[in-house]
Amino acid sequence: MNDVLLVVVVVVALGFDFTNGFHDTANAVATSVSTRALSPRLAVLVAAVANLAGAFVTTAVAKTVGKGIIDTGLADEQTVLAALVGAIVWNLITWWRGLPSSSSHALIGGLVGAALVQSGMKGVQWHGIAHNVAIPAVAAPAIAFASAFLLLLAIYWLFVRLTPGVANRTFRLGQLASGTWVAFTHGANDAQKTMGVITLALVTSGHQAKFDHIPTWVIVSAGLAIGAGTYVGGWRIMRTLGQRVFSMEPASGFAAQTTAGVTIYLATHFGYPLSTTHVISGSVMGAGATRRLSAVRWGVAGTIVFAWVLTIPAAALVAAACYWPVVGIF
Secondary structure, eight states: OHHHHHHHHHHHHHHHHHHHHHHSHHHHHHHHHHTTSSOHHHHHHHHHHHHHHHTTSOOHHHHHHHHSSBOTTTOOHHHHHHHHHHHHHHHHHHHHHTOOOOHHHHHHHHHHHHHHHHHGGGGBOHHHHIIIIIHHHHHHHHHHHHHHHHHHHHHHHHTTTSOHHHHHHHHHHHHHHHHHHHHHHHHHHHHHHHHHHHHHHHHHTTSSSSSSOOOHHHHHHHHHHHHHHHHHOOHHHHHIIIIISOOOOHHHHHHHHHHHHHHHHHHHHTTOOOOHHHHHHHHHHHHHHHHOGGGSOHHHHHHHHHHHHHHHHHHHHHHHHHHHHHHHHO
């Protein structure tokens, strides 16, 4: 039964990775599509390939998720499975509603909820959540907002003499690179969360002695799953992020994508399981605010922020509710 449960956990984890890909496709391609820099299908194809490539960059985030959120000495495979179910359910709900919530925070919320039911307060590494999740969750969107705002101001100043037609053609070409960059960093950060969870399951089941490395097959399978999910595409969320926050032009899309990619890459380098959704939404709002504050549809932005705040506790509650049925089955 132990081996059967491990296989189930791996399959469900890759299923979560797949939903992460189609849920977060909008992060990489919404701005390119909304400014007509790329067709929707070509944008998604580019994003899928870049997501897959990004999964091979580093394993720092995977190690944070696998051993920095809950106590690996107390967790078991049922804890991991309940966490994944909670995260997937919340991903599907927010995808259906078209809300660009965080798959990363859904997974972290699931881990917290399942660990609380399984081991109580001692099962959660609260310091790790504060340092690795809470602080980056607040800081990253703010950094992306300010960076996009300043970069777009610099672009307007440097290219003030370009006619609108030439400027739009130039920055649509620029979005080919900036959109790929965001997709690459998305794969680098988000695919690692699934790697961390699968490796945690390997450790808790005794198939790996300790959490000191990520097996190659885990990296490959997680990369393929998120790439496939990205190709399927999240068109509902794309509409929200690409058009409803504010109506973008190629220069603002380029600024939003470039600053979001840099923010995500730096977080990945330091091992923070960042919400790519938070970052790209912050950069989109920052680019919109450059034009004028009223250009941003703050009501839609408020709905997005509400989904952010709700994600961790909601996913935690679903995972907590799933823990005992999982134990009963396995």
